[in-house]
Amino acid sequence: MSxxxxxxxxxxxxxxxxxxxxxxxxxxxxxxxxxxxxxxxVGWLKGEYGLGHGHANALVAAVRAEDAR
Incomplete structure (x- = not known):
């Protein structure tokens, strides 16, 4: 189980x-x-793709953290 x-x-x-x-x-x-x-x-994802703020924020945070490694 993960x-x-x-x-x-x-x-x-x-x-x-x-x-x-x-x-x-x-x-x-x-x-x-x-x-x-x-x-x-975050604003771009919300406007262009209709993502909610929390979802857009989570995606951007994850990408930025991954790219910082």
């Missing part, structure tokens, strides 16, 4: 279910954007 995800990853199952795209696809969308600031990306 551990319960914490932080931004805890949103991933509901993001995939609600918006019909795998998280890996969202990561690619975020990385393809010319925007670089966290809240700019």
């Amino acid at each position: 551990p319960t995800p914490k932080g931004p990853a805890s949103y991933f199952p509901s993001i995939e279910e609600k918006y019909g795209r795998p998280v890996s696809e969202w990561f690619g969308i975020i990385r393809s954007s010319p925007l670089t600031k966290h809240m700019e990306l």
Whole structure:
């Protein structure tokens, strides 16, 4: 049994279910954007793709954390 995800990853199952795209696809969308600031990306996901604030924020936070490694 895998551990319960914490932080931004805890949103991933509901993001995939609600918006019909795998998280890996969202990561690619975020990385393809010319925007670089966290809240700019959040606003863009909300406006362009209709994501809720919490879901957009979780995706951007996860991408930025992964890219910082």
